[in-house]
Amino acid sequence: MSIVHYEKYDSLLVAVDCIVFGFDGSELKALLIKRDFEPQIGKWSLMGGFIHQDESADDAAVRILNRLTGLDNIYMEQLHCFADVNRDPGGRVLSIAYFALININDYSQQLMFTHNAQWYSLKDVPELIFDHNTMMKAALEHIRSKAANHPVGFALLPAKFTLPQLQNLYEAIYDSKMDKRNFSRKLLSLNILIKLNEKDKASSKKGAFYYIFDEENYKRLEHEGIKFI
Amino acid sequence: MSIVHYEKYDSLLVAVDCIVFGFDGSELKALLIKRDFEPQIGKWSLMGGFIHQDESADDAAVRILNRLTGLDNIYMEQLHCFADVNRDPGGRVLSIAYFALININDYSQQLMFTHNAQWYSLKDVPELIFDHNTMMKAALEHIRSKAANHPVGFALLPAKFTLPQLQNLYEAIYDSKMDKRNFSRKLLSLNILIKLNEKDKASSKKGAFYYIFDEENYKRLEHEGIKFI
DNA sequence: GCAAAAGTGTTTTGTCTACACCCATGA
DNA sequence: TCATGGGTGTAGACAAAACACTTTTGC
Numbered sequence: 354m355s356i357v358h359y360e361k362y363d364s365l366l367v368a369v370d371c372i373v374f375g376f377d378g379s380e381l382k383a384l385l386i387k388r389d390f391e392p393q394i395g396k397w398s399l400m401g402g403f404i405h406q407d408e409s410a411d412d413a414a415v416r417i418l419n420r421l422t423g424l425d426n427i428y429m430e431q432l433h434c435f436a437d438v439n440r441d442p443g444g445r446v447l448s449i450a451y452f453a454l455i456n457i458n459d460y461s462q463q464l465m466f467t468h469n470a471q472w473y474s475l476k477d478v479p480e481l482i483f484d485h486n487t488m489m490k491a492a493l494e495h496i497r498s499k500a501a502n503h504p505v506g507f508a509l510l511p512a513k514f515t516l517p518q519l520q521n522l523y524e525a526i527y528d529s530k531m532d533k534r535n536f537s538r539k540l541l542s543l544n545i546l547i548k549l550n551e552k553d554k555a556s557s558k559k560g561a562f563y564y565i566f567d568e569e570n571y572k573r574l575e576h577e578g579i580k581f582i
Numbered sequence: 583m584s585i586v587h588y589e590k591y592d593s594l595l596v597a598v599d600c601i602v603f604g605f606d607g608s609e610l611k612a613l614l615i616k617r618d619f620e621p622q623i624g625k626w627s628l629m630g631g632f633i634h635q636d637e638s639a640d641d642a643a644v645r646i647l648n649r650l651t652g653l654d655n656i657y658m659e660q661l662h663c664f665a666d667v668n669r670d671p672g673g674r675v676l677s678i679a680y681f682a683l684i685n686i687n688d689y690s691q692q693l694m695f696t697h698n699a700q701w702y703s704l705k706d707v708p709e710l711i712f713d714h715n716t717m718m719k720a721a722l723e724h725i726r727s728k729a730a731n732h733p734v735g736f737a738l739l740p741a742k743f744t745l746p747q748l749q750n751l752y753e754a755i756y757d758s759k760m761d762k763r764n765f766s767r768k769l770l771s772l773n774i775l776i777k778l779n780e781k782d783k784a785s786s787k788k789g790a791f792y793y794i795f796d797e798e799n800y801k802r803l804e805h806e807g808i809k810f811i
Numbered sequence: 812g813c814a815a816a817a818g819t820g821t822t823t824t825g826t827c828t829a830c831a832c833c834c835a836t837g838a
Numbered sequence: 839t840c841a842t843g844g845g846t847g848t849a850g851a852c853a854a855a856a857c858a859c860t861t862t863t864g865c
Contacts, residue, residue: 358620358672363635364593367665367676391587406592406674410665434663434678436596436639443587445635447596449663517817534819535855557816559862580853746844763846764828786843787836809826 366446369413370401370485372432372492373422375457376509378518380474381525382457383489385481386421387469392443393482399489400468401448414451421468423461428508429453433491440484448484452492454508500526502578504545507566515553515561516540527582543579545571595675598642599630599714601661601721602651604686605738607747609703610754611686612718615650616698617711621672627711628718629697630677643680650697652690657737658682662720669713677713681721683737729755731807733774736795744782744790745769756811772808774800 373384388398400421404413410431418427432450440448457472464470473479478489499505505526506519520536540546545567552560602613617627629650633642639660647656661679669677686701693699702708707718728734734755735748749765769775774796781789 359595359632359675362595362632364595365633365635366588366591366593367596403588403591404594404665406594407667409667410663410676431662433660434639436633436678438636438638446588447639449665515817532856533817534857537818538820539854554863557862558864559815559817561817744844761829762844763830766845767847768827781844783836787838788834788842788844789836790844 366444367404367410368401368441368446368448369404369410369417370399370448370450370488371414371418371421371429372399372450372452372489373418374452374454374492374496374509375460375472376522376525377457377472379521379525381522382472382474383478384421384455384460384470385473385478386471388482389469392441396482397479398482399450399485400470404449410449414449414453418451418453421464421470422455422459423464424455424459427453427455430495432488432495435484435488437484442483448488450488450491452495454496454505456509456511458511497526501582502580503575504543504566504571504579504581507571507575513549513551513553513563513565515556515563516546517556517561518553519564523582539581543570543574545574595673596633596639597630597670597675597677598633598639598646599628599677599679599717600643600647600650600658601628601679601681601718602647602684603681603721603725603738604684604689604701605751605754606686606701608750608754610751611701611703612707613650613684613689613699614702614707614710615700618698621670622711625711626708628679628714629699633678639678643678643682647680647682650693650699651684651688652693653684653688656682656684659724661717661724664713664717666713671712677717679717679720681724683725683734685738685740687740726755730811731809732804733772733795733800733808733810736800736804742778742780742782742792742794744785744792745775746785746790747782748793752811768810772799772803774803 375382375384385397386400388394388396400417402413402417404410414429419425429451432452434447434449436447438445475493480486506522509522510518516537519540520531520533524531546564547567549563549565551563553563554560604611604613614626615629617623617625629646631642631646633639643658648654658680661681663676663678665676667674704722709715735751738751739747745766748769749760749762753760775793776796778792778794780792782792783789
């Protein structure tokens with residue numbers, strides 16, 4: 354590939370940083386790693402890496418997340434490109450932030466240890482390197498506006514889940530309580546839930562019925578959008 | 583600034599491309615330029631340029647838009663970073679797309695001529711270079727979702743405007759007709775409009791009252807968001 | 812039998828939609 | 839006087855919000 358027309362221009366280092374949200378049934382958490390290289394080695398950070406000459410930003414994000422979690426097919430979206438001149442004291446580096454949603458039980462424990470990774474409740478997120486706290490904040494705002502119009506359960510919940518779990522997820526995202534009667538009425542009216550003849554007895558004596566998503570209707574709503582809250 | 587820690591990584595050319603929307607009172611238009619350098623000289627394109635080593639992406643967008651329009655203080659937001667490997671046949675170039683809203687009467691005619699710039703109605707946008715049609719489409723979707731929850735009139739309308747003009751703007755953004763009774767009721771209930779004792783007689787014999795935005799309430803809604811449509 | 816969570820309906824309130832006529836004016 | 843666009847009100851449909859009791863079952 355020729356760059357003959359552009360040779361007089363500056364080129365820059367471009368990184369990808371991933372904000373990974375997970376849900377453990379009651380709290381929304383973010384995956385952080387203890388940075389193992391300079392500058393700022395030892396501080397908490399988002400998982401990131403540099404984009405290679407021959408890969409797209411999306412591909413870089415997939416590569417980096419796979420390295421951290423061992424997972425493929427992660428739900429992921431580009432969030433924003435952070436491009437202040439001095440955002441990284443190690444040099445002029447742009448960072449394209451991606452945000453990802455994963456089922457907290459799917460990731461590889463092994464890789465977690467390898468990367469010194471840890472799940473943090475959103476309230477307890479520590480001070481991060483560079484502008485990573487800003488990225489985290491932007492990602493939280495994004496998931497909130499996203500969840501208001503699009504179903505986000507598939508990515509964050511196990512395949513079988515209960516209505517109370519789904520409600521917990523929404524309550525965690527918005528950090529507020531909802532009325533269970535209104536919540537279940539709303540969700541059931543969307544025709545994206547299929548009730549199973551099986552109960553989860555883990556969190557109550559009576560037990561709560563499991564549901565799965567109706568993939569077809571779910572994907573349609575994911576694409577078209579709906580009013581959730 | 584040192585890049586000692588990162589010297590083994592690839593660096594890339596990073597451009598900024600600006601989708602500029604303007605409103606002429608009845609139609610929503612986009613500002614395009616005839617490209618005056620290779621590759622693809624002579625084709626229609628978004629206004630763009632490369633980010634310098636010592637400027638942020640936001641600053642680059644401001645610089646590039648000022649060069650095109652002569653305007654400062656343009657309403658502008660980052661849209662998305664387009665980073666496919668082969669998006670630009672001239673080399674590996676990332677592009678950060680910005681979208682901007684301007685009052686179509688404010689821009690400098692002089693600079694328009696200098697840059698071979700032209701306003702195109704959204705329906706008539708021609709084939710553009712690279713992935714610029716994709717950027718345009720993303721920008722249109724963005725302004726639509728933005729306008730649904732945030733007032734966008736300040737940037738696109740003159741300081742004094744009439745209710746029919748404001749309605750025309752929304753109709754242009756959504757490419758659909760609205761009921762004027764419902765529209766005025768909704769807008770007036772938001773407390774962001776101040777009625778002036780003065781009429782615009784340009785488009786009717788009776789004349790339509792001018793309004794200005796109540797800056798304080800407007801900015802609050804711009805920030806917090808509201809339900810517009 | 813009691814504690815703990817699941818499940819279920821109704822009423823009220825507010826918001827969105829649809830719809831039609833009169834007004835002011837310049838030509 | 840008439841053609842043109844500006845301005846205004848009401849009724850019905852629908853969606854959101856508030857609210858409390860019964861069910862199941864493990865202990």
